[in-house]
Amino acid sequence: xxxxxxxxxxxxxxxxxxxxxxxxxxxxxxxxxxxxxxxxxxxxxxxxxxxxxxxxxxxxxxxxxxxxxxxxxxxxxxxxxxxxxxxxxxxxxxxxxxxxxxxxxxxxxxxxxxxxxxxxxxxxxxxxxxxxxxxxxxxxxxxxxxxxxxxxxxxxxxxxxxxxxxxxxxxxxxxxxxxxxxxxxxxxxxxxxxxxxxxxxxx
Amino acid sequence: xxxxxxxxxxxxxxxxxxxxxxxxxxxxxxxxxxxxxxxxxxxxxxxxxxxxxxxxxxxxxxxxxxxxxxxxxxxxxxxxxxxxxxxxxxxxxxxxxxxxxxxxxxxxxxxxxxxxxxxxxxxxxxxxxxxxxxxxxxxxxxxxxxxxxxxxxxxxxxxxxxxxxxxxxxxxxxxxxxxxxxxxxxxxxxxxxxxxxxxxxxxxxxxxxxxxxxxxxxxxxxxxxxxxxxxxxxxxxxxxxxxxxxxxxxxxxxxxxxxxxxxxxxxxxxxxxxxxxxxx
Numbered sequence: 001x002x003x004x005x006x007x008x009x010x011x012x013x014x015x016x017x018x019x020x021x022x023x024x025x026x027x028x029x030x031x032x033x034x035x036x037x038x039x040x041x042x043x044x045x046x047x048x049x050x051x052x053x054x055x056x057x058x059x060x061x062x063x064x065x066x067x068x069x070x071x072x073x074x075x076x077x078x079x080x081x082x083x084x085x086x087x088x089x090x091x092x093x094x095x096x097x098x099x100x101x102x103x104x105x106x107x108x109x110x111x112x113x114x115x116x117x118x119x120x121x122x123x124x125x126x127x128x129x130x131x132x133x134x135x136x137x138x139x140x141x142x143x144x145x146x147x148x149x150x151x152x153x154x155x156x157x158x159x160x161x162x163x164x165x166x167x168x169x170x171x172x173x174x175x176x177x178x179x180x181x182x183x184x185x186x187x188x189x190x191x192x193x194x195x196x197x198x199x200x201x202x203x
Numbered sequence: 204x205x206x207x208x209x210x211x212x213x214x215x216x217x218x219x220x221x222x223x224x225x226x227x228x229x230x231x232x233x234x235x236x237x238x239x240x241x242x243x244x245x246x247x248x249x250x251x252x253x254x255x256x257x258x259x260x261x262x263x264x265x266x267x268x269x270x271x272x273x274x275x276x277x278x279x280x281x282x283x284x285x286x287x288x289x290x291x292x293x294x295x296x297x298x299x300x301x302x303x304x305x306x307x308x309x310x311x312x313x314x315x316x317x318x319x320x321x322x323x324x325x326x327x328x329x330x331x332x333x334x335x336x337x338x339x340x341x342x343x344x345x346x347x348x349x350x351x352x353x354x355x356x357x358x359x360x361x362x363x364x365x366x367x368x369x370x371x372x373x374x375x376x377x378x379x380x381x382x383x384x385x386x387x388x389x390x391x392x393x394x395x396x397x398x399x400x401x402x403x404x405x406x407x408x409x410x411x412x413x414x415x416x417x418x419x420x421x422x423x424x425x426x427x428x429x430x431x432x433x434x435x436x437x438x439x440x441x442x443x444x445x446x447x448x449x450x451x452x453x454x455x456x457x458x459x460x461x462x463x464x465x466x467x468x469x470x471x472x473x474x475x476x477x478x479x480x481x482x483x
Contacts, residue, residue, distance in 0.1 A: 062309075070305035077265055077299040078319045079291035085322075 002050045006105035009042055010034060010112020018121060027121060031131035034113035035106075039136055040199075043106040044144045045192055048151035051098060052184040056159040059090055060180035063163025064173040072164065082164065091156045098152040099145050106144070143199045150195065151188050158184045216243045217276075218375055218407055219264070224273035226259055226435075233259055234270070235435030239426055241375075246401050246408045248418045251428030252457065252466060256435060257411045258302075260428070261379055264409065265299050266290050277375070295323055297375040298368030298406075302383065304360035306352035312339070312363050313348030319370045338366040342396055358389040365396055369406070376400060378410040382417045394420045415458055419443050427454050431466055 013034045021027055063086060066072050075082045110132055117123040162180040166172040219241035226234040233256040241247045251257045262268040264275060266282045274281045277293050285293065306315050316335045320326060326334070339345050342362040352360055361381060368376055381397060382390040394417050400406045401421075412418050418425065425446045427438040439449045446454065456464030471478075 065308070069308065070301050070303065071307050073267055074299070074301060074305040074307075076267065077294060078322065079294040080319070080322050081291075 001054070002047050002101055002105050003108040005046050005050060006038075006043065006109040007112040009046060010038065010109035010114075011116055012112075013037060013042075013109075014113040014116035015120075018116065027123070028127075028131065030117055030121075030123075031113065031128045032135040035110055035132040035136050036140060038106045038109040038113075039140045039144045041144075041192075041196065043102050043109060044147040044151060045188070047102045047105045048098065048148065048155065048188050049185055051094070051101065051151075052155055052181055052188070055094065056155045056184045057177045057181050059156065059159040060163045061173055061177045063160055064166035064176045067164060067166045068169055068173060087156065087160045090160070091152075094152040094156050095149060098148045098155075102144060102148045139203065143195075147192060147195050150191050154187045154191060155184050158187065217241070218243050218278055219247075219409065220276040221264075222274045222276070224260075224263065224275065225271045226256065226263065226268075227271050232435045234263075234428075236273070237428075237435075237437060239437065239440060241407060241409055241424075243374075243407055244401070244405065244423075246397065246410065246421050246423045248422040248425045249409065249411045249428065250413060250415070250418055250425060250457070252413065252430045255428045255430035257413075257428060258379065261377060261409075261411050265297070265377055266294065295371060296373055297377060298371065298373040300361070300364045300368040300376065300378040300381060302379040303357075304352065304364035306360055306363055306367070308352055310351075311348060312344070312350050312352065312355070315352070315363060316367045316370050319367065323371060334370070338370055339363075341369065341399070342366045343392070358385050358393070361385070361393060362396065365393075365400070369400060369404070372404070374407060376406045376408045378408060378412075380412055380414075381410060382412065382414045390414065390417055391420075393417075397421050415460065419447075427457065429453065 014030055017030050017033050018027060021029055021033075063072075066086075072082050072086075075085060113132070114125065114128050117128050118125055159180045162176040162183070166176045217240045221237050221239050224234055224237040225232060237260070249257055249260065259268070263270045263283075264277075266275075266277075266285070270283055274283050276282075278296055280289065280293055282290060282293060306312075307318070310318070313332075313335050316338050317331050320331050320334055335348060336345065339347060342365055344359065344362055344366070347355070347359070347363075352363065355363065365378075365381070368378075376397075378397065381393050385393060397408055397410065398421055401408050408421075410418075410421065422443050424441070425443055426440045427446070429436045429438045433453060439446055439451055439454045441449070446458065449455070453465045456466050
């Protein structure tokens, strides 16, 4: 799912930019544009939004069902901290997996851009790879990874919070799942704006 | 703890003591100044009609909820004032059997029972497996280790819940409506299990129930909570024989399960006729 979206975004970026850049004869900048925008912005953002839909909702629903079923209460009575037992492993898992998925998504997106550049515009593959790899600095990749870490934090915090605060049976679980997705996406976009601004000012 | 031994038991035998417990929601008192003691080795049954605050009381006793005022001393320590770490330490000394089992749906029966042992001891996995088998045999479910809770009947889930509550060999067992929703045979089986755990293992049990047959079968001491106009007060307390002999009409209506009596059928305070005509 994430790779399909990333591939499409790579396609779209290359095609959209080719019409405008082509007018100025600047087609050779397309690989730069694709790789920079994927690494800095679109890769982290899109993968995070997909993970919200897939995992954030699942975590909220799972923990919410446990709450309704008194399982959270049972953990507490057994002197097992639900935060340590339920939230922490999910947090660590997402902190590791979201950056991995984002890097993978970036690679797939670059393949999408390459497909448009070589197959439609006849750009040599070696030229595409060279431009796409040369232009971005290591910091461009890092800034994207920092964003994913923040997004992972947001997704798990909101999903677990919504799950642990479910009230009112099965209906409450549904409501918590919806809220988890809506608030996660909202906060991811707010955080992305702030981080982009911060990186822009610092660098 | 002030040593005021009324009975033959010395006060050191008291493992649960509730003093002036009040719980109110929006100014309405659900529990109104409760005082009682549970002594070691007792099967203490708390009875009461629906909505009388039985579940609220139990939640306060296990530290899941802070009361509005009053204190709850478990093993001599006030859990209403205990810090989370202290509360966790006290919690290791009692087990809780939830009304619907509250089993972890994502785990098998065996894993459910093993979880508290894994979390709170450094026991070898092979030994844990053995303890799980022993606990399952105790509730008559040997061979069900690999079943998921969703594959079990309600009665079986309650039994697994009991096995899990007993996993760490607690001194005190809380049980929330252990027989509600079970057929008469299964009710008797669950009662027998409660009796076994108190008599054979020496666990003190605090059982919340409204099933009178089952209450009289297992109790060594009983307490009746009031509802309606007598909401939140203790109506009667004593041994099963004392409860049977108690002439209180409220108590007798409950024990016999009669529709007519001081326990109101109408829950509303409004005048029916006025209400009816107003709507028209």
